[in-house]
Amino acid sequence: MKERYCVTVRNKRLQYDFEITGKITVVRGDSATGKTTLVEMIRLFERHGADSGVEVIADVPCRVLDNDAAWAQQLSWIRGSLVFVDENHEFTSSPAFARAILESDNDYVLMTRANLPCIPKNAQAIFGIRFAGQKDGNRRVHHEFFHLGECGGGEGPERGEMPKRK
Amino acid sequence: MLSVFFGSLPNEIYNPPLYFLNQYEDEWLTTDLTKEMVRSVDSSEVLGPKLIDSPVLGAISPRELSGGVKTLILMAYDDSGKIFNGTACGDNCARWILEIAKNKDLTITLHNIMKFDQEPFEIRILNSNRVVTSFREYVGEALDWVP
Numbered sequence: 282m283k284e285r286y287c288v289t290v291r292n293k294r295l296q297y298d299f300e301i302t303g304k305i306t307v308v309r310g311d312s313a314t315g316k317t318t319l320v321e322m323i324r325l326f327e328r329h330g331a332d333s334g335v336e337v338i339a340d341v342p343c344r345v346l347d348n349d350a351a352w353a354q355q356l357s358w359i360r361g362s363l364v365f366v367d368e369n370h371e372f373t374s375s376p377a378f379a380r381a382i383l384e385s386d387n388d389y390v391l392m393t394r395a396n397l398p399c400i401p402k403n404a405q406a407i408f409g410i411r412f413a414g415q416k417d418g419n420r421r422v423h424h425e426f427f428h429l430g431e432c433g434g435g436e437g438p439e440r441g442e443m444p445k446r447k
Numbered sequence: 448m449l450s451v452f453f454g455s456l457p458n459e460i461y462n463p464p465l466y467f468l469n470q471y472e473d474e475w476l477t478t479d480l481t482k483e484m485v486r487s488v489d490s491s492e493v494l495g496p497k498l499i500d501s502p503v504l505g506a507i508s509p510r511e512l513s514g515g516v517k518t519l520i521l522m523a524y525d526d527s528g529k530i531f532n533g534t535a536c537g538d539n540c541a542r543w544i545l546e547i548a549k550n551k552d553l554t555i556t557l558h559n560i561m562k563f564d565q566e567p568f569e570i571r572i573l574n575s576n577r578v579v580t581s582f583r584e585y586v587g588e589a590l591d592w593v594p
Contacts, residue, residue: 294504311537312515313489317464318504349462368514369462369535371455374558394534395558398594422503 282341282388288363289338290322291421297322298413299426301363303406305382306390307397308426310409315424316392319410320345320367339363341388346370353381361386368392375399449548452556452573453592456530459556463521463531464514471517473497475524476509484543488516515540522555523547530554538562560589 282304290297297319308316324345325333337343342362348355352372356364364387372378373391379399382389391397397405408426416423460466473496475481482493489512491501499507512520515536522531522544533544533555542565547553554573563570564582571578572588579585 311488311539313513313539314537315503317514369464369532371461394537396594 282361282386286340287338288343290319290326290335290343292322292335294421295322296421296423297410297425298423299408301388301390303404304388305400305405306388306426307405307407308390308392308410309394309407309429314410316410317367319424320365320392323365344387353377356381356385356387359385359387363388363390365390366392368394373397448552448569448571449545450552450554450571450573451533452530452554453589454556454558454574456556458528458530459532460521460529461532463518463535466529466531467517467521468510470525470527471509471520472524475520478524480523480547481520484519484540485512485516487543488519488537488539489513519543519547522553523551530556532556532558533561534558536561541565557589558593560586560593 285300285302287298287300295315295318297315322335323337323343326335326337327344344359344362344364346352346355346359346364346366347370349370349372366373366389373393374395374397376399379397383400383404407429409429410424411427413423413425415421455461476493476496485491485493485499489501491499493499497508499509499512501507504511518531518533518535519540534557536544538561541561541563544553544555545563545565545568563585566581569578569580570585574592575588577588579588
Protein backbone atom coordinates (compact mmCIF):
# COMPACT_ATOMS: atom_id res chain seq x y z
CA MET A 282 0.00 0.00 0.00
CA LYS A 283 1.08 3.60 -0.60
CA GLU A 284 2.69 5.34 2.36
CA ARG A 285 0.27 8.27 2.35
CA TYR A 286 -3.01 8.91 0.61
CA CYS A 287 -6.04 11.11 1.06
CA VAL A 288 -9.62 9.93 1.39
CA THR A 289 -12.81 11.93 0.90
CA VAL A 290 -16.22 10.52 1.75
CA ARG A 291 -19.30 12.68 1.17
CA ASN A 292 -22.99 12.92 0.54
CA LYS A 293 -25.27 15.95 0.28
CA ARG A 294 -25.07 16.74 3.99
CA LEU A 295 -21.66 15.52 5.18
CA GLN A 296 -18.07 15.38 4.02
CA TYR A 297 -15.11 13.67 5.67
CA ASP A 298 -11.54 14.43 4.58
CA PHE A 299 -8.58 12.61 6.03
CA GLU A 300 -5.12 11.32 5.22
CA ILE A 301 -3.96 7.75 5.83
CA THR A 302 -0.33 7.77 6.94
CA GLY A 303 0.20 4.21 8.14
CA LYS A 304 -1.16 0.71 8.30
CA ILE A 305 -3.39 1.20 11.33
CA THR A 306 -5.36 4.36 12.09
CA VAL A 307 -7.26 4.24 15.39
CA VAL A 308 -10.12 6.74 15.77
CA ARG A 309 -11.28 7.58 19.31
CA GLY A 310 -12.89 10.52 21.02
CA ASP A 311 -16.27 11.69 22.24
CA SER A 312 -19.62 10.24 21.31
CA ALA A 313 -21.53 11.91 18.46
CA THR A 314 -18.48 13.03 16.49
CA GLY A 315 -19.49 11.04 13.40
CA LYS A 316 -17.47 7.81 13.56
CA THR A 317 -20.38 5.46 12.95
CA THR A 318 -21.89 7.79 10.34
CA LEU A 319 -18.62 7.66 8.37
CA VAL A 320 -18.55 3.85 8.47
CA GLU A 321 -22.22 3.70 7.43
CA MET A 322 -21.54 5.93 4.41
CA ILE A 323 -18.67 3.69 3.33
CA ARG A 324 -20.82 0.59 3.85
CA LEU A 325 -23.57 2.05 1.64
CA PHE A 326 -21.07 2.95 -1.10
CA GLU A 327 -19.44 -0.47 -0.90
CA ARG A 328 -22.78 -2.24 -1.34
CA HIS A 329 -24.61 0.06 -3.75
CA GLY A 330 -21.97 2.21 -5.50
CA ALA A 331 -23.25 5.43 -7.06
CA ASP A 332 -26.85 4.42 -6.32
CA SER A 333 -26.09 5.11 -2.65
CA GLY A 334 -25.67 8.82 -3.24
CA VAL A 335 -22.36 8.56 -1.39
CA GLU A 336 -19.08 9.50 -3.07
CA VAL A 337 -15.84 7.88 -1.92
CA ILE A 338 -12.67 9.34 -3.41
CA ALA A 339 -9.59 7.27 -2.56
CA ASP A 340 -6.65 5.60 -4.27
CA VAL A 341 -7.68 2.21 -2.91
CA PRO A 342 -11.03 0.46 -2.42
CA CYS A 343 -12.69 1.24 0.91
CA ARG A 344 -14.35 -1.71 2.63
CA VAL A 345 -16.17 -2.34 5.92
CA LEU A 346 -15.44 -5.34 8.16
CA ASP A 347 -18.44 -6.02 10.37
CA ASN A 348 -19.12 -9.74 10.73
CA ASP A 349 -18.66 -10.57 14.41
CA ALA A 350 -19.26 -14.27 13.81
CA ALA A 351 -17.00 -14.69 10.76
CA TRP A 352 -14.67 -11.68 10.59
CA ALA A 353 -11.65 -13.81 9.62
CA GLN A 354 -13.46 -15.28 6.63
CA GLN A 355 -14.75 -11.86 5.59
CA LEU A 356 -11.24 -10.40 5.91
CA SER A 357 -9.72 -13.23 3.86
CA TRP A 358 -11.60 -11.90 0.80
CA ILE A 359 -10.24 -8.37 1.12
CA ARG A 360 -6.96 -7.41 -0.54
CA GLY A 361 -5.18 -4.10 -1.09
CA SER A 362 -7.96 -2.09 0.52
CA LEU A 363 -8.59 0.42 3.26
CA VAL A 364 -10.70 -1.51 5.76
CA PHE A 365 -12.97 0.28 8.24
CA VAL A 366 -14.17 -1.37 11.46
CA ASP A 367 -16.80 0.47 13.50
CA GLU A 368 -16.90 0.66 17.29
CA ASN A 369 -18.05 -2.12 19.57
CA HIS A 370 -16.79 -5.16 17.69
CA GLU A 371 -15.13 -7.28 20.35
CA PHE A 372 -12.92 -9.10 17.84
CA THR A 373 -10.78 -5.98 17.35
CA SER A 374 -9.12 -6.58 20.73
CA SER A 375 -8.26 -10.22 20.02
CA PRO A 376 -4.74 -11.54 19.33
CA ALA A 377 -6.07 -13.33 16.21
CA PHE A 378 -7.34 -10.07 14.73
CA ALA A 379 -4.04 -8.30 15.48
CA ARG A 380 -2.14 -11.11 13.78
CA ALA A 381 -4.45 -11.14 10.77
CA ILE A 382 -4.29 -7.41 10.08
CA LEU A 383 -0.54 -7.14 10.61
CA GLU A 384 -0.01 -9.96 8.09
CA SER A 385 -2.46 -8.62 5.49
CA ASP A 386 -1.76 -6.13 2.69
CA ASN A 387 -4.64 -3.84 3.70
CA ASP A 388 -4.63 -0.62 5.71
CA TYR A 389 -7.13 -0.23 8.54
CA VAL A 390 -9.21 2.46 10.22
CA LEU A 391 -10.38 1.11 13.58
CA MET A 392 -13.06 3.07 15.41
CA THR A 393 -12.45 1.97 18.98
CA ARG A 394 -11.82 3.40 22.42
CA ALA A 395 -10.82 0.01 23.76
CA ASN A 396 -7.12 -0.49 24.21
CA LEU A 397 -5.53 -2.75 21.60
CA PRO A 398 -2.84 -4.52 23.60
CA CYS A 399 -2.05 -7.00 20.84
CA ILE A 400 -1.11 -4.32 18.30
CA PRO A 401 2.26 -2.62 18.87
CA LYS A 402 1.80 0.98 20.04
CA ASN A 403 4.18 2.25 17.35
CA ALA A 404 1.95 0.71 14.66
CA GLN A 405 -1.08 2.75 15.77
CA ALA A 406 -1.72 6.34 14.69
CA ILE A 407 -4.43 7.68 16.99
CA PHE A 408 -6.91 10.28 15.76
CA GLY A 409 -10.22 11.90 16.64
CA ILE A 410 -12.84 13.40 14.31
CA ARG A 411 -13.79 17.06 14.56
CA PHE A 412 -16.09 19.50 12.84
CA ALA A 413 -14.20 21.53 10.23
CA GLY A 414 -16.81 24.01 9.11
CA GLN A 415 -19.24 24.45 6.25
CA LYS A 416 -17.55 25.25 2.94
CA ASP A 417 -18.23 25.97 -0.69
CA GLY A 418 -21.27 28.10 0.08
CA ASN A 419 -23.39 24.98 0.58
CA ARG A 420 -24.86 23.32 3.65
CA ARG A 421 -22.52 20.34 3.61
CA VAL A 422 -20.88 19.87 7.03
CA HIS A 423 -17.18 19.00 6.82
CA HIS A 424 -15.31 16.77 9.26
CA GLU A 425 -11.62 15.98 9.49
CA PHE A 426 -9.33 13.72 11.49
CA PHE A 427 -7.01 15.29 14.06
CA HIS A 428 -4.10 13.69 15.86
CA LEU A 429 -4.80 12.63 19.44
CA GLY A 430 -1.26 11.81 20.57
CA GLU A 431 0.50 8.60 21.38
CA CYS A 432 -2.03 7.25 23.89
CA GLY A 433 -5.11 8.87 22.44
CA GLY A 434 -5.64 10.77 25.68
CA GLY A 435 -7.06 14.27 25.80
CA GLU A 436 -9.10 16.07 23.24
CA GLY A 437 -7.67 18.17 20.44
CA PRO A 438 -8.66 21.78 20.00
CA GLU A 439 -12.07 22.36 18.51
CA ARG A 440 -11.71 23.53 14.92
CA GLY A 441 -15.17 25.03 14.75
CA GLU A 442 -18.61 25.05 16.33
CA MET A 443 -21.15 22.53 15.18
CA PRO A 444 -24.08 24.06 13.33
CA LYS A 445 -26.97 24.93 15.59
CA ARG A 446 -30.27 23.17 15.42
CA LYS A 447 -32.77 25.08 13.29
CA MET B 448 -24.06 3.85 43.05
CA LEU B 449 -21.87 3.13 40.04
CA SER B 450 -19.90 -0.12 39.94
CA VAL B 451 -17.27 -0.62 37.24
CA PHE B 452 -15.65 -3.85 36.12
CA PHE B 453 -12.60 -3.42 33.92
CA GLY B 454 -12.76 -6.24 31.39
CA SER B 455 -15.49 -8.57 30.17
CA LEU B 456 -18.27 -10.22 32.19
CA PRO B 457 -20.47 -13.16 31.15
CA ASN B 458 -23.63 -11.04 31.19
CA GLU B 459 -22.06 -8.15 29.26
CA ILE B 460 -23.53 -6.57 26.14
CA TYR B 461 -20.36 -5.53 24.33
CA ASN B 462 -22.24 -3.68 21.57
CA PRO B 463 -25.02 -1.73 23.34
CA PRO B 464 -25.95 0.42 20.29
CA LEU B 465 -26.80 -2.76 18.38
CA TYR B 466 -28.73 -4.18 21.34
CA PHE B 467 -30.62 -0.87 21.59
CA LEU B 468 -31.96 -1.17 18.03
CA ASN B 469 -33.79 -4.37 18.93
CA GLN B 470 -34.77 -3.61 22.51
CA TYR B 471 -35.59 0.07 23.03
CA GLU B 472 -39.05 1.20 24.03
CA ASP B 473 -40.72 4.41 22.84
CA GLU B 474 -41.35 5.57 26.42
CA TRP B 475 -37.61 5.69 27.10
CA LEU B 476 -37.17 8.45 24.52
CA THR B 477 -39.46 11.05 25.99
CA THR B 478 -38.30 11.23 29.61
CA ASP B 479 -36.66 14.44 30.85
CA LEU B 480 -33.42 12.54 31.45
CA THR B 481 -33.26 11.21 27.89
CA LYS B 482 -34.07 14.62 26.44
CA GLU B 483 -31.23 16.16 28.46
CA MET B 484 -28.75 13.45 27.45
CA VAL B 485 -29.64 13.77 23.77
CA ARG B 486 -29.29 17.55 23.99
CA SER B 487 -25.96 17.34 25.83
CA VAL B 488 -24.21 14.56 23.87
CA ASP B 489 -25.80 14.70 20.40
CA SER B 490 -26.73 18.42 20.34
CA SER B 491 -30.14 17.26 19.19
CA GLU B 492 -33.71 17.72 20.33
CA VAL B 493 -36.20 14.94 21.02
CA LEU B 494 -39.48 15.96 19.37
CA GLY B 495 -41.29 12.73 20.12
CA PRO B 496 -40.70 9.02 20.68
CA LYS B 497 -40.04 8.46 16.98
CA LEU B 498 -38.48 11.79 15.92
CA ILE B 499 -35.31 13.67 16.80
CA ASP B 500 -34.08 16.92 15.27
CA SER B 501 -30.32 16.76 14.59
CA PRO B 502 -28.40 19.86 13.46
CA VAL B 503 -26.24 17.75 11.13
CA LEU B 504 -28.41 14.84 10.01
CA GLY B 505 -31.80 16.58 9.99
CA ALA B 506 -34.88 14.64 11.14
CA ILE B 507 -33.75 11.28 12.48
CA SER B 508 -35.25 8.33 14.33
CA PRO B 509 -33.95 6.98 17.65
CA ARG B 510 -32.07 4.38 15.61
CA GLU B 511 -29.71 7.12 14.40
CA LEU B 512 -28.80 8.55 17.79
CA SER B 513 -25.12 8.28 18.68
CA GLY B 514 -23.87 5.02 20.12
CA GLY B 515 -23.05 6.86 23.32
CA VAL B 516 -26.59 8.12 23.87
CA LYS B 517 -28.11 4.74 22.97
CA THR B 518 -25.90 3.16 25.61
CA LEU B 519 -26.83 5.79 28.22
CA ILE B 520 -30.55 5.20 27.59
CA LEU B 521 -30.06 1.46 28.08
CA MET B 522 -28.11 2.08 31.29
CA ALA B 523 -30.98 4.22 32.55
CA TYR B 524 -34.01 2.17 31.53
CA ASP B 525 -33.21 -1.38 30.47
CA ASP B 526 -34.18 -3.72 33.32
CA SER B 527 -33.11 -7.00 31.72
CA GLY B 528 -30.15 -7.41 34.06
CA LYS B 529 -27.66 -7.07 31.22
CA ILE B 530 -24.40 -5.25 31.91
CA PHE B 531 -23.56 -2.67 29.29
CA ASN B 532 -20.12 -1.89 27.92
CA GLY B 533 -19.37 1.69 28.94
CA THR B 534 -16.57 1.93 26.39
CA ALA B 535 -19.34 2.44 23.82
CA CYS B 536 -19.62 5.89 25.40
CA GLY B 537 -17.16 8.73 24.89
CA ASP B 538 -15.85 10.83 27.74
CA ASN B 539 -18.67 13.31 27.06
CA CYS B 540 -21.04 10.68 28.46
CA ALA B 541 -19.17 10.19 31.77
CA ARG B 542 -21.16 12.79 33.73
CA TRP B 543 -24.40 11.18 32.58
CA ILE B 544 -23.31 7.72 33.71
CA LEU B 545 -22.68 9.18 37.17
CA GLU B 546 -26.07 10.95 37.00
CA ILE B 547 -27.90 7.71 36.16
CA ALA B 548 -26.10 5.95 39.01
CA LYS B 549 -27.43 8.51 41.51
CA ASN B 550 -30.87 6.94 41.18
CA LYS B 551 -30.05 3.24 40.76
CA ASP B 552 -27.32 0.72 41.35
CA LEU B 553 -25.63 0.64 37.97
CA THR B 554 -22.94 -1.85 36.96
CA ILE B 555 -20.99 -1.33 33.75
CA THR B 556 -17.91 -2.81 32.14
CA LEU B 557 -15.06 -0.71 30.76
CA HIS B 558 -12.32 -1.63 28.29
CA ASN B 559 -10.61 1.74 28.47
CA ILE B 560 -10.06 4.39 31.11
CA MET B 561 -13.12 6.61 30.85
CA LYS B 562 -12.51 10.15 32.04
CA PHE B 563 -14.63 10.39 35.21
CA ASP B 564 -13.43 13.79 36.37
CA GLN B 565 -16.72 15.13 37.75
CA GLU B 566 -15.80 14.93 41.46
CA PRO B 567 -17.19 14.29 43.97
CA PHE B 568 -18.26 10.75 43.09
CA GLU B 569 -18.22 7.23 44.45
CA ILE B 570 -17.34 4.39 42.11
CA ARG B 571 -16.90 0.81 43.22
CA ILE B 572 -14.17 -0.94 41.24
CA LEU B 573 -15.42 -4.53 41.16
CA ASN B 574 -12.03 -6.00 40.19
CA SER B 575 -10.59 -4.98 43.59
CA ASN B 576 -13.84 -4.22 45.46
CA ARG B 577 -12.41 -0.78 46.31
CA VAL B 578 -14.49 2.39 46.34
CA VAL B 579 -12.74 5.37 44.75
CA THR B 580 -13.84 8.95 45.29
CA SER B 581 -11.45 11.01 43.17
CA PHE B 582 -10.23 10.95 39.57
CA ARG B 583 -6.69 10.34 40.80
CA GLU B 584 -7.75 7.28 42.83
CA TYR B 585 -9.89 6.06 39.94
CA VAL B 586 -7.05 6.24 37.44
CA GLY B 587 -4.71 4.53 39.90
CA GLU B 588 -7.11 1.59 40.11
CA ALA B 589 -7.90 1.55 36.41
CA LEU B 590 -4.25 1.29 35.42
CA ASP B 591 -4.07 -2.00 37.35
CA TRP B 592 -6.82 -3.58 35.27
CA VAL B 593 -6.89 -2.07 31.77
CA PRO B 594 -4.44 -3.89 29.46
